[in-house]
Amino acid sequence: MKKSLIALAAAACLGAGSAQADTLDFEAFPTGDLGSTVLVMPNATVTGFGTSLFNLSAFYGMGSGGAICSLNFSNCEADLQIDFSGAVSGLTFRTYGYDGGDSVAISAYAGATLLGTVGVSSDTLVDFSAFSGVTRLTMDDSSTGAGFGYGSFEFTPAVPEPGTYALMLAGLGALGAAARRRRAD
16 A cells, blocks of 8 residues: 555656646637637636627638637727636747737736736737746737737646645645554554
């Protein structure tokens, strides 16, 4: 029993040692007007501050994962917010659909702490990979053109701290001790 608990604990630690890259995949949703301002996904919640969210997956020849925007009636000019289910790092994504007059300020947050803001006025790669612990993105759109779509999101979920593994091992040890006491009784 003791050897199997030790093997189980070691396997759990090794299996959880590194996080895998993840994406926001909008291709799973219908293309066009989604009829809602909130989109709940397994790894994030997307909130639009316009009339509706719009899935741009069939437009602009974008990479995997598609793209989304927040409509202000017929243009992608409304603000957007993405709240990740957990802290992420290595975050990059693209802006799509630039039209003359488009501009947006994109900010990354860790909780309530502003990590950084970048101004965008073209179709480009937005790179927040220098920041870890990103929990929220805000897109403050001040476009006078058609507005932006956002897609090809790639990131890595945060890897648990070493203390988390120590706590897990302590819990497994307590379970083992309890099982041993039961057997002795």
